Amino acid sequence: MNDLNVGAYLVKRALLTVVVVIGTITITFFLSHVVPSNPVILLAGQNPTPEQIARLTHEYGLDEPLYVQFLIYLRQVFSGNLGISFSFSLQPVLPLVLQTLPNSMTLGALATLLAIVVGIPLGVESARRTGRKFDSLMRIFSVSSVALPQFWLGLILQLIFAVYLGILPNASYGGSLLFFDMHPVKTVTGSYLIDSLLTGNFVTFVAIAKSMVLPVLTLALYPIGLMIKQTRSSVMAALSQDYIRTARAYGIKEREVNYRFALKNALPPIIVTAALTFAYSSTLGVIYVEEVFNLAPGLGFLLRSSTGTGISSTGISGALDYQLILGLAIVVGIFYAIANLVADALQIYFDRRIAR
């Protein structure tokens, strides 16, 4: 076991992350500018004159050639400034994104946890019973859970648990839009759920947790299906290995064969799936869920308003908020890159051979 090698390997992967982020910026920048749109209309107020628009366009450098704008943006990013948001009254993009991230990450983390806790055992049991009834059932379940649209599932869950049964709140953190007016939560991490727990505000914590049950369920269904499928196929492959047969031959208990030997060797692709699930559920996955369950603030809301389809502070929508889009792309890109890095590190931890 050579720690130097592990370190060098991880540093190499981390450097690759920088390349990935630059690639993300480049593609997102040019893609967003392909669409004819001028964000200054978000600032120009009601019925602006062409002169006003031209002046603002010039003021924000939006009349420069595209490659000049791109280079200016790159220079700005590498000095740690992600620019300002046109749709949120010229607020700086970075704090705007960082404020929303903790809540969305909490949703994503809970959904990933649920996917791991539920998906892996079901996948292993499914692999053990290949071709039997339970396996067929799991295959149907995993395919349909991947296929079900989240916005539909969210509505159905609201209908059942909030409207008909009335046991869980319908929408919003804490179950009401005015919840935080009555139960203020001191900001520590920025995540309502974690902050209410950290500040010992137990009643608030329970209310917030209850309001997050349906969103997490909605968010987790797709990862659960994915996890079942991935676990099933890699455990099946591991179970057909000779050393598994050998383990049976010397009298290892069946439970141990499945969970210790087969699962351990099937783990690498499962770890990658879990890491990507977390990255997806915390960023792109929350778009529909935050909308359906009205969980503001969140990354999903920001994404929507940046593309001119959501709410904005000026009440005017319909234009692309370039720097917010790019800022989100960078954050999402970094998020995915970190998730991959963590997956790599975990794989090394579970499989010492890679580091040799």
Next chain:
Amino acid sequence: MSLLKVEQLKKHYIMKEGLFNRKKVEIRAVDGVSFEVREGTTYGIAGESGSGKSTLCMCVARLLEPTSGKLYFDGKEYTHAKGEELRRLRAEIQMVFQNPLSSLDPHMVVKDIVLEPVRAQGKNDDESVALDALEKVGLSRSVMKMYPHELSGGMAQRVAIARALTLRPRMLILDEPTSALDASMQAQVLNLFNELQREMKITYLLVSHDLSVIGHMCDSMAVMYAGRIVEMGSYDQLFYEPSHPYTLALLASARFLPEGVNGDKFALRGEMPSPRNPPVGCTLHPRCPFATDVCHVNYPDLEALGNGHFVACHNKKNVTEALEIARRI
């Protein structure tokens, strides 16, 4: 006293195919096999790939459930042994598989691999147990911390053997133990098996397609074809007085016939029949140079020739005569 007794063992698979799995095809991988292995000896099972010898091994080791028939170990039936009883039995019957590298868990170091069986059986897993076993197979302490991919094929097979020895089993099932090794390694590993048998009085059930391996190791043997034993007896009986066309063909193809005998005339035609659609009558008749009309209708019974030599062939007299004539020329 026989340590292992196999009685009319059958393993049939049902394959479902066609639309909605409506068509069922029965595959008789092992179809009524009986033999006995005396304690402290080596019993060989020869046959080409697809003859059912590996399935037989897996059934004897209870890694597969036999369809019917009976298995006895040390006089006690264990055909349907379960739970604790089966686990205790597993300590007495160990297996060594064909491919040494893939039968070692790639995520464990040699020390843990070798100690895994004693841990599974809840016995003493002191480091000295591993050292002892490794020493027996001629490996040094230095391999203890290695991962399987750092071992050569021969070393890996020695590790697999060491692992099988830690529980001090009374019987080892060797399923093509040397066919993945090169020739010089083969000889070393086979000699190792012989030494271990002298030292620890282990009984071997050795399965191989390679007659030279069987010849090197076995006291008595059986030849399998299409899931059945076609001839069985002592090493001398099968190597010097083969009475089944298939045994003869195997010996001829491996150049084990007496000097000057031309083996070509005993060669088989064509391929092994598909197990999903075996020939009617004797399964060998489409390929057999001795086949007569009766072979197309009935499968021959295993008949005694005396001194524990059994053969299942309608034309066994023609076979021995033909060999006799070939010898005289």
